[in-house]
Amino acid sequence: MKPETQSFYNRVYDVVRQIPYGRVTSYGAIAKYLGAARSSRLVGYAMNNSHDKEVPAHRVVNRNGLLTGKHHFKGINLMQQLLENEGVVVTNDQIQNFDQLYWDPAKHLS
């Protein structure tokens, strides 16, 4: 891997690490913040490697607040457990009060 290409991943990791405790965001928001709104899939793809890093990937969900990537975690219910541990209410893989818990990096980090 070239450092240049890795920068995109690192960029994603850096944003995810800045997500406050008990807050969640979406892949699209991160991609948009990075200037690649159409690369939302890449954000999720980057998350695949993020499990090796210290990245709270469980705070990143899709636009609907659904835990679509929970299957990629070590445990199926691990992602939900981590979120609930932070005070986030998750019902049937769906984050409750997603609008309130939603954290927009472009809006907070600017």
Added chain:
DNA sequence: TCAATGACCTGCC
């Protein structure tokens, strides 16, 4: 180098 993949998003029927 070419082709296939993916933890998504938006638009159309």
Added chain:
DNA sequence: GGGCAGGCCATTG
């Protein structure tokens, strides 16, 4: 209002 299909871009084999 709900469901289906296409597209986008970077990474990997």
